[in-house]
Amino acid sequence: MNYGISVLFRAIPLLMALFCFGYGWFVTFYGTDPNRYVAGPVIFSLGMICIALFSTAATIIRQIIGTFGQVSKYVLPGIGYLSAVLTVIGGVHILHSSPDSASFVAGHVVCGVGFITACVATTATSSTRFTMITENARKSDHNVPPKAFTRTQGLMLIAVAAILSLTAWIWAFVLLAKSGAHPKYFVAGHVMIGLASICTCLITLVATIARQIRNIFSPAERKIWPVLVIVMGSLCIIWGLILIWGTADMSLGSTGYIMIGLGLVCYSISSKVILLSKIWRHEFKLSNRIPLIPIFTALSCLFLAAFLFEMGSVHGYYFVPARVLAGLGGICFTLFSIVSILESGTSSH
Numbered sequence: 001m002n003y004g005i006s007v008l009f010r011a012i013p014l015l016m017a018l019f020c021f022g023y024g025w026f027v028t029f030y031g032t033d034p035n036r037y038v039a040g041p042v043i044f045s046l047g048m049i050c051i052a053l054f055s056t057a058a059t060i061i062r063q064i065i066g067t068f069g070q071v072s073k074y075v076l077p078g079i080g081y082l083s084a085v086l087t088v089i090g091g092v093h094i095l096h097s098s099p100d101s102a103s104f105v106a107g108h109v110v111c112g113v114g115f116i117t118a119c120v121a122t123t124a125t126s127s128t129r130f131t132m133i134t135e136n137a138r139k140s141d142h143n144v145p146p147k148a149f150t151r152t153q154g155l156m157l158i159a160v161a162a163i164l165s166l167t168a169w170i171w172a173f174v175l176l177a178k179s180g181a182h183p184k185y186f187v188a189g190h191v192m193i194g195l196a197s198i199c200t201c202l203i204t205l206v207a208t209i210a211r212q213i214r215n216i217f218s219p220a221e222r223k224i225w226p227v228l229v230i231v232m233g234s235l236c237i238i239w240g241l242i243l244i245w246g247t248a249d250m251s252l253g254s255t256g257y258i259m260i261g262l263g264l265v266c267y268s269i270s271s272k273v274i275l276l277s278k279i280w281r282h283e284f285k286l287s288n289r290i291p292l293i294p295i296f297t298a299l300s301c302l303f304l305a306a307f308l309f310e311m312g313s314v315h316g317y318y319f320v321p322a323r324v325l326a327g328l329g330g331i332c333f334t335l336f337s338i339v340s341i342l343e344s345g346t347s348s349h
Contacts, residue, residue, distance in 0.1 A: 005344075006061045012337035013054035016330040020047030027323055035319040037102040038109075041094055042320075043327040045113040048087040052080035052120035053334045057341055059127045064345045073128050080121025087114035101184040108175065108188040112195035115164045119202035122164075126157045126209040130345065136215040137281055144214050154210045161203040168196035183252055190243065190255050194262030197232040201269040204229050208276050222277045229270040236263030250317060257308060257321035261301050261328040268294040268335040275342055287343055294336035301329035 020043055028040025055076045062068035062076075088111050095107025132148060149157070175189030204225040211217045236259045243256030271293035278284040308322035 003065065006065055009337045009341050010054065010057050010061060013050045013057055013334045016334045017047040017050035017054065019330050020044060020050060020327050023323075023327065033316065033319055034102060035316065038106045039320045039323040041090075041106045042109050042113070042324055045087050045090065045110040046327040046331055048083040048117045049113060049120060049331055050334050051083045052117045052124065053331075053338055055080040055083075056120060056124040056127055057338055059124045060130045060338075060341050060345055063131045064341075068128075077121055077125040077128065080124045081118065084114050084118035084121055087111075087117050090114075101182070104184045105188045105191075108171075109191050109195070112168055112171070112192050115168050116195060116198050116202070119161045119164050119199050119206070122157055122160045122206050123202060123209065126206050126213070129213050130209070132215075133209070133212045133276070134345070136212060137279070139215065140281075142216055144216065148214045149210060151214075154214050157210045158203065158207050161199065161206045165196060165199035165203055168192060168199050172196050183249075186252055187255050190239075191258055191262070193239065194236045194259045197236050198262060198265055198269065201229045201232050201266045201273070204273050205269060205276075208273055212276065212280060217280055222280060222282075226270060226274045226277050229266060229273050233263045233266030233270060236260065236266060250315070254315075254317045254321050257304065257318075258324050260304065261321075261325045264297040264300055265328055265331055265335075268297045268332045268339075271335065271339045272342055275339060291336055291340045291343055294332045294339060298329045298332035298336065301325045301332055305329065 024040050024042070024044025024047065026040075027036050027043060030036070059068070059072070059076045062072050091107050091110030091112075091114055093107075094103050094110055097103050097107075126149075129148065132145060136145065144151075172189055172192035172195075175185050175192060177189075178185040179189060208217065208221070208225050211221065240256035240259030240263065243253050243259065245253075247253030247256070271290050274293075275284075275287060275290045279287055302325070305322050305325035308318045308325065312318035312322050
């Protein structure tokens, strides 16, 4: 990877973060539709995921080009965790800022986005010894290298992502259990299901990276982790379609479009898990095609958003899904940058 390409791949997450921050602010403060108080803060918070993805990209790239030092080792993941903390604080603030439904839904969703941001920051932390993956892949044994994570460190990284995911799942079902009390619980609960699914996908990514660094990645994991991510993405999309086609009140059923978008993000994450799993001690001729997956998912989000914008001119309940899908498209495109970095870093040896 030459320096110019490395700059481009680091710039993409920052540009997508700028898009989410700018578009989120624009949606929040421009217009008269009350739905903007849901869509705006959520889109803005998606920019924090992009910042955490930047920290992941920079962590890996600096190792590839030989500029990764002790400061970078702690500062870059720290940026991701700081973004996560600020996002959760922002979500809690929105949640308690007003008793209306918009603040309730936006607050819960932004907190869920904060959980995803923390999982991405954990991915950055697990990637601080990324170059050991290619070294280990050339070996035939399963001895843990001296410079690898210790067993405790590896388990802690996986545990952080797992705890965040479990918390999101519990939170989601607690909200869904109250769906009969008010529609806001229905909407927030279903979106949280999608966010929890993304956290679950990130567990597999953290586990894949940490265990390959420790040189203990097994043939069974090579199959299990990619399948789990695809299952999570399919779950979100199928669940979203059920909501769209099976919910009598389309103002609630339109939440299904957001779940479809979150499922597409899961598919984008699958590109990273599939790439790292398939090339581990095997030749995978299609490895340079894997980065196309997040490109296709990004385009799917944007094309679906375009249709929803048109439908929103007739039915106001498509306002939020249309705009959130645009933000999710930015997340998918950011993941294209990350998987391209992974492909470059693993194929250059």
